[in-house]
Amino acid sequence: MLFITNRFPRQSIKTRIHRNFDFDLANNAASNSVFFCERLGREVYEEIGSKRFLQRLKAAKHRQILIYLHGYSNLPEDVFPAVEEFQALCEAQEPEEALVVPLIWPCDNDMGAVKDYWDDQESADLSGFSFARVLQKFLAWREHDQFEEDAALCLKRINLLAHSMGNRVLRETLRVWRKYHLPDGVPLIFRNTFLVAPDIVNEALDVGAPGEVICHASRNVTVYFAADDLSLRASKAVNLKNRIASRRLGHTGPEDLALVPRNVYAVDCDDVNIRYDADRGHTYFRSGVNPGEPGAVFLHLFAALLSGRVFPEDPARRMTILKEG
Template sequence: MLFLTNRRLFQGPRSQAGRRIEFDLADNEPQASIFFARRQEPGAYEELTSTPFLEELRRSDAAQVLLYLHGYNCLPEDAFVQTEELQHGFDVLAPGLLRVVPMIWPCDDDFGLLRDYWDDQVAAEQSGLSAARALAKFVAWRDARPRDVPCLKHMNVLAHSMGNRVMRCALERWADAHGALQGLFRFIFMAAADVADETLEVGRPGAVIAAAARHLVVYHAADDFALRTSKVVNVRNRALTRRLGHHGPEDPAKVPRNVTSVDCNAFNGLYDRTGHNYHGLAPDGSPGLVLRHMAEAMQQGRVPGRTIELRALALGVLQEALA
C-alpha cells in the first residue's frame, strides 16, 4: 500500500529512497516534511520519495486515485486498516476503479479525551502545510511530464472527520501562495466533516475546497455523537459553531452549485456506537451505503441533484444485512 505521512520518523527527516522507516508514535508533533512511502506489511514501511511513488501510481491498473485523509484519534496501523477496508469495498463494487492512498497525519488515540481532541485539531491545521507540499510535488511532477506520456487518472479525495481540517488548511496554504486550485480533483467527499457548517460559503476558509473539485459531496448525520463531543470542545475553546458533518451546509443557497449534501441520518448509527464512522464497510463486511454512493458517483462522473437522502436504500440494504 502506498501512503503519505508527515509523522515523525525514528530515522530522521532526510529522505532517502529505499530506506526502512518507523513511526515515532510517542511524538505527535506534525513535521514540515512530507514522506512518500509504501507499507509492505503491518509495521514494515519503506520510503520511496515522490517521483517513484507518483510513477507507480501512474502505472497502476486503477483508473482513478482516491486520497484518504483519516480522522482524529487514529494511529497509523488503524488508518491502514481503514484504507484496506475502503479498498476492499471499492474492489467489490467496481474492480479496477481506483487505488486508495492514505495520508497519515499525527494524532492521539485516546477516544473521548477532550484535551486530545484539541491537540489533534491543532495537529490537523499544522499538517495542512505538509499536505500542501505534497500537492506541490504532484503538480510539479504532472507539469513536467512529456506530452506523449501524460497522467490520465482522475484524482479524488475522501476526508473523514478532522481529516477535512487537514484538507482545508492544505488548500488554503496553496491558495495563499499560488491562488485557488481550480478543478484539480474530480470528486471531493467530505464525510462527517469536523469543520464549521458555513465553511464552504464564498469568502469563508473552505471555499477553496469547492473550487478545487468538480464535484463536492458532503455526507452528514444529525445524531453523530463524535461531532457532539467536537461541539463541546469548541465551546470550551470559545469557538461555538455547528459542524458541517452534523447538518450539512448552514445555508445551501450560499454554497457553490457543485456542492451536494447527503443526509445519512437514517443509517449512520447502525455502523458504530458513535454514528461517526459510516463511510466504510457495513456491519456485515459488505460495502456500506456511503461507499456505494461514492463508487457510483466516481463511475458515472456526476452526482444527481443538490440534496440526496439515502433513507430508502438504508432501510433496504442495512435491514437485510442486520437480519
C-alpha cells in the same frame, strides 16, 4: 499499500530510498518534510521517495486515485486497516477502478479524548503546510511527468475523501496552497471531493469562508452528514467549552445551500449511520450492517466516483436522504 505522511520517523528526516521507516508515535508534531512510503506489512514500512511513488501511481492499472484523509485520534495502524477495507469494497464493485492512497497526519496518542482533540486540531492546521507541497507535486505530475523526458500526461482522475477532522487538514492544505503557491487561484485538481462527517463549522463552504477553496479545487463536493453523530456531538461540546459556538458541517450539512457554490451537494445519512457504526454513528462510509458488505453511503459515494456526477438522474438536485436498501 502506498502512503504519504508528514509524521516524524524515528530515523533521520533526510530521505533515503529503500530505508526502513518507523513512525515516532510519541511525537505528534507536524513535520515540514513529507515522506513517500510503502507499507509492506503491519508496522513494516519502506521509504520509496516521491519519484518512485509517482511512477508507481502512474503504472497502476487503476483508472482513478482516491486520496484518503483520516480523522482525529487515529494512529497509522488504525488507518491502514480502514483503507484496506475501503479498497476491498472498491475492488468488489469495480476491479481496478480506484486506488486508495492514505495521507497520514500526526494524531496524538495521549490518554484522554479531550486532550487528543485539541492537540490534533493543532496538528491538523500545521499539516496544511506540508501537504500543500504534496499537492504541488501531484499537479506537476498530472500535467507532465517531471521525471521522464517526453513522457505522456497522466490521465488518471484524482479524487479525495476526508473523514471527520481530516476535513480540517484538507481546508488548511488548500488554504495554504492558494496563499503561498497559487495566489491567482487553485486549479481544478479533484474530480470528486467527499467530505464525510466533517468536523468543521457548517458555514465552512460558504462563499467567502475559508473552506470555499475546497469547492474551487473540485468538480463536485459532496457532504455526508448525520444529526445523531455522537462523535461530532462531543466535538461541539468541546468547542463550546472553549467559547467556540458552532454547529458542525457533519451534523447539519451546509448551513444554507444557497450560500455555497453550486457544485456542493448534501447527503443526509441520519437513517443509516447508527446502523453502520453502533458505538458512535461516525464511521459510516465503508461497510454497512455486515463487515465487508458495502453500505448505502459507500454505494452512493462509489457511484459518484464512477460517473463524476452526484445526481446523474437529476442534475438540478443538490440534496438527498440515504436509506438502507
